Amino acid sequence: MSILVNKDTKVIVQGFTGKEGTFHASQCIDYGTNIVGGVTPNKGGQEHLGQPVFNTVAEAVKTTGATVSMIFVPPAFVGDAVMEAAEAGIELAVIITEGAPVKDMQAAKAYAVKHGMKTIGPNCPGVITAEECKIGIMPGMIFKKGNVGLISKSGTLTYEGANQVCNEGYGITTAVGIGGDPIIGLSYKQLLPMFEADPDTEAIVMIGEIGGDLEIQAAKLIKEQITKPVVAFIAGQTAPKGKTMGHAGAIVSGSAGTAKEKMEALEAAGVKVVVSPADIGKAVKEVLSK
Amino acid sequence: MNVHEYQAKQIFAEYGVPTPKGIMVESVDAAVEAAKELGGPIWVVKAQIHAGGRGLGGGVKLAKSLEEVRELADEILGMTLVTHQTGPEGKLVQKLYIEDGADIKDEFYLSVVLDRKLEMPLIMASTEGGMNIEDVAEETPEKIITVPVDPTIGFQAFHGRELAFGLGITDKAEQKNIITFAQKLYKLYMDKDAEMIEINPLVRTGSGEFLALDGKMGFDNSALYRQPEIAAMRDLSEEDPDELEASKYGLSYVALDGEIGCMVNGAGLAMGTMDTINYMGGTPANFLDVGGSANAETVAKGFEIILKNPKVKAIFVNIFGGIVRCDRIANGIIEATKITDVNVPVIVRLDGTNAPEAAEILKNANIANLIVASDLGDGAAKAVEAAKNA
The missing domain is CATH 3.30.1490.20 (ATP-grasp fold, A domain)
Structure with missing residues (x-):
């Protein structure tokens, strides 16, 4: 079992024939992801990476029965691409593109919610169910199949965390990179209950960072609903106030969004919080051998 | 991107938001x-x-x-x-x-920001004008009025009424003035892809007009491509020269006070590396995210920017190679040490795709000052030690 995606999930790629789309789609296909086609306007009818290309998402969904879309279109077109996917009945859009305007994401997310479409990202590594289905840009070989679910705002910390978990002899059910933009799709609040319900997931790693209050909301939810052990790391304990740390959303404004308040809230909710990401693997081992 | 007060007021004027x-x-x-x-x-x-x-x-x-x-x-x-x-x-x-x-009768506070929880613009106002709004929020939170505006419906009359009554404005003409003011401000916030607008103080004049006495605006960097007139307002002399230089090479850099320079791929891991150095008793000298494509040129540039800081006693290069293969990054690091004179110990941790090959390449390169680390914890420990012994 896993959450969100598995080996049977039918996936299309928006921005299929572009440079990024082509490179990563072919990596996903090599991993075993069931990519059934792609969308690039004005290239409908062509074949790319052995799969059909469509002019519109609606056409792609109608022909292939795809339920998930991986979005690689340039930043200026992300909002449009997400809304098109929602309109066409896609169930989950995984938005990899970095640098989409916040205003566009506000509108796109609201529209996706209205149509019942889940979104992941933007500006994220994507989602992977180990050894079954990779929808995104993460290096697949790190993710060995196992019993730990992972949720992270950061791409490379996702790899770091998964690698440590696997080095300790455990593995990953599903890992979700949720992205660090000010407006994102699925976050801890929606994903934690999915892992709680997944019979194969026995522990959850959540990696957060400064800025916003998603981790605080997560702490509240963990206290009330999550029985499985959770290990957390919050990046940016040493980040200065008022500076954007790489991710558009990673900023401590005034006294809000600090690592300290997030770590304290999570600890109070019974989460095993590590001070350094170097200790994620060890902490997972500790909670799983209890 | 931020602009000056005089530029913010130019934009206000364009939208009919009154200013002196x-x-x-x-x-x-x-x-x-x-x-x-x-x-x-x-x-x-x-x-x-x-x-x-x-x-x-x-x-x-x-x-x-x-x-x-x-x-x-x-x-x-x-x-x-x-x-x-x-x-x-x-x-x-x-x-x-x-x-x-201006003929100031009293002072208010008014701002429009993105509410990340509600995922929509939020108008904030207070009767405590001229004060630091964070202090007001801390000490007298009841004096802050918040009015979220769903962009799918835009600014409606009821939003304006909530604002006017919330601020205790009872005169009908004045109510109309403040509502129109806020409506124009919201429109410009949306039109210009603003991230935040803050007017502190917003003043009420003796004749019941409202004037933006100050104006602070920040814009969404990701939207500047479609806001050329805003992008043209950028004042480079207001920005940190090292951060600016780094950004030209696709590097994201923030200077800190410590002694250990950091070069990392990915913003989260870069912060995590700083935190680990701190946890192990060292002090990070900077945040530096080299992005997804660490190559010889970007790494060399990274070394150059880090070494401009005379306090740096050691550099920790921490790369988790995903799609980018570690052997290529190792070669990039070797090339970079040829381009830039690196005179402090460099601790290199490369993990991920082709990591063993990368370690071999670094070992065989025989570069003085270069110390290979096996993982994040090991690398941070070695960097802290190297800085102490320097």
Whole structure:
């Protein structure tokens, strides 16, 4: 079992024939992801990476029965691409593109919610169910199949965390990179209950960072609903106030969004919080051998 | 991206948001000319820097004669203004805004920001104008009115009424004035891809008009491509020169106070690396995210920027190679040490795709000062030790 995606999930790629789309789609296909086609306007009818290309998402969904879309279109077109996917009945859009305007994401997310479409990202590594289905840009070989679910705002910390978990002899059910933009799709609040319900997931790693209050909301939810052990790391304990740390959303404004308040809230909710990401693997081992 | 007060007020004027009349100048003579043109009898001489707290720092002063305008312009122009937002080094004042004095009855606070929880713009207002809004939020949170505006419906009359009644504005003409003011401000926030607009203080004049006495605006960097007139307002002299230089090479850099330079791929891992150094008793000298494509040129540039800081005693290169293969990064690091003279110990941790090959390459390169680490914890420990022994 896993959450969100598995080996049977039918996936299309928006921005299929572009440079990024082509490179990563072919990596996903090599991993075993069931990519059934792609969308690039004005290239409908062509074949790319052995799969059909469509002019519109609606056409792609109608022909292939795809339920998930991986979005690689340039930043200026992300909002449009997400809304098109929602309109066409896609169930989950995984938005990899970095640098989409916040205003566009506000509108796109609201529209996706209205149509019942889940979104992941933007500006994220994507989602992977180990050894079954990779929808995104993460290096697949790190993710060995196992019993730990992972949720992270950061791409490379996702790899770091998964690698440590696997080095300790455990593995990953599903890992979700949720992205660090000010407006994102699925976050801890929606994903934690999915892992709680997944019979194969026995522990959850959540990696957060400064800025916003998603981790605080997560702490509240963990206290009330999550029985499985959770290990957390919050990046940016040493980040200065008022500076954007790489991710558009990673900023401590005034006294809000600090690592300290997030770590304290999570600890109070019974989460095993590590001070350094170097200790994620060890902490997972500790909670799983209890 | 932030703009100056005078630029924010230009944008306000474009949207009919009332402000006092003013002119931006860059010399003392021009300041006096501007004052003549405005007419007086009272003027405000205001330092234009990208930081709040200018008044308290001595950068905003009232003049009652043209002579006084000259004196104050001479005093403020060229001064290094230190406020709670500039840091102790302060900021050089290169521009002044000469503004008509306003007939102030009382002062309010008004802003539009993105509410990340609600995922929509939020109008915030308070009767406590001129104060630091964070302090108001802390001490008297009941004095802050918040009105979220769902962009799918836009600013409606009821939003305006919530605002006006919330601020205790009872006069009907004044209610109309504040509602129109907020409506225009919301429109410009949306049209211009603003990230935040803050007016503190917003003043009510003796005749019941509302005026933006100050104006602070920040914009979404990701949207600047479609806001050319905003992008043209960027003042590079207000930005940190090292951060600016780094950004030209696709590197994201923030200077800190410590001794250990960091070069990392990915923003989260870069922060995590700083945290680990701190946890192990060291002090990070910077945040540096080399992005997804660490190659010889970007790594060399990274070394160069880190080494500009004389406090740096060791550099920790921490790369988790995903799609980018570690062997290629190892070669990039070796190339970089040839381009840039690296005179402090460099601790390198490469993990991920092709990591063993990368370790072999680094070992065989026989570069003095280069220490190979096996994982994040090991690398941080070695970097802390190297900095201590330096």
